[in-house]
Amino acid sequence: MQQLKAKTLEMRTPQATKTAVLVIGGAEDKVHGREILRTFVARAGASKAYITIVPSASREPAIIGGRYIRLFEEMGAQKVEILDIREREQCENPQIKASLENCTGVFLTGGDQLRLCGVLADTPAMDLIRQRVRAGQLTLAGTSAGAAVMGHHMIAGGGSGETPNRSLVDMATGLGFIPEVIVDQHFHNRNRMGRLISAIAAHPDRLGIGIDEDTCAVFERDGWLQVVGKGSVTIVDPTELTHTNEPHVSANEPLNVHNLRLHILSYGDRFHLYQRTVLPAVHRLPSYGDSYGDNVS
Amino acid sequence: MQQLKAKTLEMRTPQATKTAVLVIGGAEDKVHGREILRTFVARAGASKAYITIVPSASREPAIIGGRYIRLFEEMGAQKVEILDIREREQCENPQIKASLENCTGVFLTGGDQLRLCGVLADTPAMDLIRQRVRAGQLTLAGTSAGAAVMGHHMIAGGGSGETPNRSLVDMATGLGFIPEVIVDQHFHNRNRMGRLISAIAAHPDRLGIGIDEDTCAVFERDGWLQVVGKGSVTIVDPTELTHTNEPHVSANEPLNVHNLRLHILSYGDRFHLYQRTVLPAVHRLPSYGDSYGDNVS
Numbered sequence: 001m002q003q004l005k006a007k008t009l010e011m012r013t014p015q016a017t018k019t020a021v022l023v024i025g026g027a028e029d030k031v032h033g034r035e036i037l038r039t040f041v042a043r044a045g046a047s048k049a050y051i052t053i054v055p056s057a058s059r060e061p062a063i064i065g066g067r068y069i070r071l072f073e074e075m076g077a078q079k080v081e082i083l084d085i086r087e088r089e090q091c092e093n094p095q096i097k098a099s100l101e102n103c104t105g106v107f108l109t110g111g112d113q114l115r116l117c118g119v120l121a122d123t124p125a126m127d128l129i130r131q132r133v134r135a136g137q138l139t140l141a142g143t144s145a146g147a148a149v150m151g152h153h154m155i156a157g158g159g160s161g162e163t164p165n166r167s168l169v170d171m172a173t174g175l176g177f178i179p180e181v182i183v184d185q186h187f188h189n190r191n192r193m194g195r196l197i198s199a200i201a202a203h204p205d206r207l208g209i210g211i212d213e214d215t216c217a218v219f220e221r222d223g224w225l226q227v228v229g230k231g232s233v234t235i236v237d238p239t240e241l242t243h244t245n246e247p248h249v250s251a252n253e254p255l256n257v258h259n260l261r262l263h264i265l266s267y268g269d270r271f272h273l274y275q276r277t278v279l280p281a282v283h284r285l286p287s288y289g290d291s292y293g294d295n296v297s
Numbered sequence: 298m299q300q301l302k303a304k305t306l307e308m309r310t311p312q313a314t315k316t317a318v319l320v321i322g323g324a325e326d327k328v329h330g331r332e333i334l335r336t337f338v339a340r341a342g343a344s345k346a347y348i349t350i351v352p353s354a355s356r357e358p359a360i361i362g363g364r365y366i367r368l369f370e371e372m373g374a375q376k377v378e379i380l381d382i383r384e385r386e387q388c389e390n391p392q393i394k395a396s397l398e399n400c401t402g403v404f405l406t407g408g409d410q411l412r413l414c415g416v417l418a419d420t421p422a423m424d425l426i427r428q429r430v431r432a433g434q435l436t437l438a439g440t441s442a443g444a445a446v447m448g449h450h451m452i453a454g455g456g457s458g459e460t461p462n463r464s465l466v467d468m469a470t471g472l473g474f475i476p477e478v479i480v481d482q483h484f485h486n487r488n489r490m491g492r493l494i495s496a497i498a499a500h501p502d503r504l505g506i507g508i509d510e511d512t513c514a515v516f517e518r519d520g521w522l523q524v525v526g527k528g529s530v531t532i533v534d535p536t537e538l539t540h541t542n543e544p545h546v547s548a549n550e551p552l553n554v555h556n557l558r559l560h561i562l563s564y565g566d567r568f569h570l571y572q573r574t575v576l577p578a579v580h581r582l583p584s585y586g587d588s589y590g591d592n593v594s
Contacts, residue, residue: 163485163509163528164561188460191488197561212460212551231460232551236559243577245563254509254529256563258575262533264461264494266542266553278555280540 019043019104019139021177021219025185025211025231026110026144030071036216036229041075043218044105044139049077052103056085056119057111057145064109072107079103091123100128105139108146114156116149117175126175133177136221140177144185147211152179153203158195167251169195171202178219180273184210187234200236201246201257207273208236223273227265227281235263235271235278316340316401316436318474318516322482322508322528323407323441327368333513333526338372340515341402341436346374349400353382353416354408354442361406369404376400388420397425402436405443411453413446414472423472430474433518437474441482444508449476450500455492464548466492468499475516477570481507484531497533498543498554504570505533520570524562524578532560532568532575 020043028036041049053068055061065082072080083096090096100106106129108116120126132138148154154174162168174183182203184196187210200208211217212231219225227233243258265271268281317340325333338346350365352358362379369377380393387393397403403426405413417423429435445451451471459465471480479500481493484507497505508514509528516522524530540555562568565578 160488161486163512163563188491189458191457191491193490194485194488197559201561215460230551232553242575245577254527254563255561256529256566256577257559257561258566258577260559260561262494262554262557262559264498264552264554264557266460266551269553269555278539280542280553280555 019133019136019221021133021150022139022141022216023147023150023178023183023209023211023219024141024143024216025147025187025213025229027186027213028143028216028229029214030067034071034075036214037071038075039216039218039228040105040107040139040141041072041077044077047076047078049105050079050103051077051105051107052081052083052099053107053109054083054085054120055109055111057113057116058109059111061086064111068107068109077105085119085125088119088123091120091125096125097128100125100132103138105141108140108142108149110144110146113145113148113154113174114172116145117154117172120175121173130177147183147185149175150178150183151181151206152176153182153199153206155182155184155195155199158192158198160191160194162194163254164194164198164201164257165252165255166198166202166246166249169198171199178273180207181209182206184208187212188231189213193234196234196236197257197260198255200238200260201244201255204238204241204244208234208238210234210236219273223275224270225273226270227267229267233265233269235261235265237261237263237276239276316430316433316518318430318447319436319438319513320444320447320475320480320506320508320516321438321440321513322444322484322510322526324483324510325440325513325526326511327364331368331372333511334368335372336513336515336525337402337404337436337438338369338374341374344373344375346402347376347400348374348402348404349378349380349396350404350406351380351382351417352406352408354410354413355406356408358383361408365404365406374402382416382422385416385420388417388422393422394425397422397429400435402438405437405439405446407441407443410442410445410451410471411469413442414451414469417472418470427472427474444480444482446472447475447480448478448503449473450479450496450503452479452481452492452496455489455495457488457491459491460551461491461495461498461554462549462552463495463499463543463546466495468496475570477504478506479503481505484509485528486510490531493531493533494554494557495552497535497557498541498552501535501538501541505531505535507531507533516570520572521567522570523567524564526564530562530566532558532562534558534560534573536573
């Protein structure tokens with residue numbers, strides 16, 4: 001019984017020593033507790049972390065990269081460097097290849113997600129990152145534009161303040177680290193529910209994930225994601241969709257979408273990417289979270 | 298078989314001669330097709346309609362009331378008048394009582410929903426309207442503030458651009474014509490998904506209904522609502538809710554809400570208030586809508 005309880009707890013506790021993919025909604029705290037960035041460093045190996053920062057999305061790679069270098073060094077990472085890939089050709093550079101083969105963490109900064117994809121997509125550097133992430137050798141984090149590129153389909157831009165419609169969202173192809181999802185960031189902060197719903201209506205075989213600022217969805221390799229940070233992670237799940245007019249209407253006509261499932265997750269809540277189950281945080285509402293642990297003891 | 302098909306069609310066709318409650322998201326078209334206002338006049342009796350306009354929510358009752366008088370007269374209503382109730386005492390006035398006993402349509406204008414409730418709630422005039430609406434003797438319409446008052450719980454104000462939280466929405470008591478719902482209006486236009494979700498987290502025994510501008514949910518007496526107009530009607534259904542931290546967190550902390558069902562309905566789509574079922578519009582996508590009619594013939 002004690003064993004089962006221990007197993008339950010372990011299942012629900014962040015696995016600080018294992019790699020993960022951290023999808024950050026932008027504007028993560030860099031001044032106070034810096035919990036999200038600390039989580040990244042911890043999951044990349046803590047005092048043994050070798051972190052490469054990829055600021056390719058940004059127009060000011062030296063400034064933005066320099067800031068993250070100082071932050072990660074302050075947090076005790078062993079080695080931190082910037083891989084300022086500006087051109088696709090650089091992705092075949094042996095030095096860049098060596099960095100990506102040896103690092104334990106890759107951090108994709110904010111900026112323009114189209115630029116980031118334009119530089120990295122279908123390059124040897126990209127293949128190497130993906131392969132090492134899948135093998136559990138590398139912790140990957142992306143914030144803002146760096147978060148947007150995580151899915152196979154990517155939101156490249158769009159609007160708000162409108163009824164969901166096809167012209168409310170511009171889609172492109174992302175880097176596909178977590179191909180199942182369509183990520184939107186700065187989510188409630190910039191009122192992006194309408195554009196995420198529009199994106200999911202067009203791609204109902206994917207899962208919509210809207211991440212607020214200073215908030216992170218930590219994707220574990222077993223399919224669970226867990227929320228860290230001060231806002232919410234919104235899940236728009238079309239598994240039970242019964243109807244949408246999406247392909248049949250013109251770009252400005254209102255979309256209809258019937259039977260979406262919607263979860264607003266906050267700190268510590270967990271969601272399983274494949275089972276599509278949701279678990280409330282243990283430590284916030286012990287009455288819920290502990291219930292089945294208590295039942296078996 | 299023909300009979301069954303006819304019954305199916307009848308069930309799905311607006312019943313122009315029967316009374317209804319029209320909940321309008323504000324800014325309804327007053328210049329071009331004016332479909333929503335025409336639907337109201339038709340459902341109030343068309344050329345036999347006797348319409349009373351209640352502009353109590355507005356600070357400019359004569360201007361706003363005068364505009365609707367001209368519109369409804371142009372549309373062929375037999376009699377149109379303004380009941381400019383400014384004080385609760387007026388609600389016992391025999392002339393106002395006589396109007397509300399004899400009219401076939403009541404139209405609640407926009408303005409301030411708290412003002413409208415302050416004047417009308419728990420008055421004989423209010424009781425009379427509610428009683429005649431329930432008896433199917435009166436078609437009721439409300440736009441903007443006039444829509445907000447429809448539920449028992451009412452959204453009195455709130456914000457956007459934030460993670461759902463308790464301080465994002467101010468709740469008050471509405472007029473309760475359709476007590477089961479919490480209505481929000483100017484919905485996608487003013488990015489109000491977050492505040493409606495916050496309201497539903499606090500009242501998960503209700504149904505959230507967000508109505509876009511120039512859009513109307515026509516509630517039939519049999520429990521079906523149907524969408525008319527150019528935007529969408531959003532349904533936030535907490536029937537299957539498994540968890541919310543709503544009563545346990547402080548006002549500014551992010552809410553979590555697990556397992557909401559979400560429908561974005563567009564023109565002609567129908568939703569049943571009690572069965573919680575959704576039907577796509579017949580005339581927009583015959584392949585879906587006609588399917589079970591075809592099966593029986």
